[in-house]
């Protein structure tokens with residue numbers, strides 16, 4: 001591992017019975033990167049995402065976060081170390097308000113539980129922060145609605161606010177644009193582009209326009225294996241990548 005890497009995967013694998021969905025994938029993500037993982041359907045992207053976020057156990061290999069072995073750590077311990085993730089299958093509390101969803105995530109960050117918020121001033125500051133996060137992700141007039149009343153696209157926006165509320169060093173985004181309208185995707189792209197430069201973003205995404213607009217580094221998976229990692233231009237020009245995508249999606253020019 002290079003001293004400068006925030007995340008390192010060493011020969012990470014995941015098997016389902018005799019089928020290998022992720023096959024000895026190794027890659028590194030440097031701090032501040034906008035790193036995208038792409039690949040044709042079934043390439044293993046979502047499975048790999050689960051291994052990194054901690055929602056799925058690995059079958060083999062090692063995951064290092066800032067040099068620390070997190071391979072066996074549960075999701076909440078990884079959050080404590082500065083990782084936050086949005087998932088394809090929403091993890092929101094649908095019967096709580098939009099604002100409460102962000103506040104609950106902020107509690108995870110402060111790590112003090114509800115007791116830490118006994119001081120009215122501390123609570124007011126958190127509520128202000130949560131409100132401004134919601135404005136930032138494009139939900140300025142939704143704070144007091146139940147999360148369950150949001151549209152699909154708005155839920156995705158809320159998930160990003162929830163993830164940001166934990167002030168992660170590493171933000172993991174699993175197909176954040178899935179099911180979004182072009183306008184919602186454009187707003188989300190802007191939001192991700194405007195995140196603090198020191199925040200590292202690892203993104204699994206089908207929308208290649210979004211990937212090539214945001215990413216400075218792109219990894220392509222194919223049939224569970226690591227095919228290539230490089231700059232967007234390098235990846236776009238790769239004949240191997242074109243072949244992998246043949247018959248599925250064209251790699252955007």
Ligand SMILES: Nc1ncnc2c1ncn2[C@@H]1O[C@H](COP(=O)(O)OP(=O)(O)OP(=O)(O)O)[C@@H](O)[C@H]1O
Nearest residue numbers: 016019020021039040041042043044045046047048
């Ligand atoms: N729980 C599971 N049990 C068995 N096979 C699985 C399971 N989850 C995923 N797979 C298989 O693993 C392979 C990789 O799936 P995965 O969802 O990670 O791919 P993906 O690249 O995210 O695909 P997509 O772009 O279609 O979302 C697929 O062949 C899939 O059928």
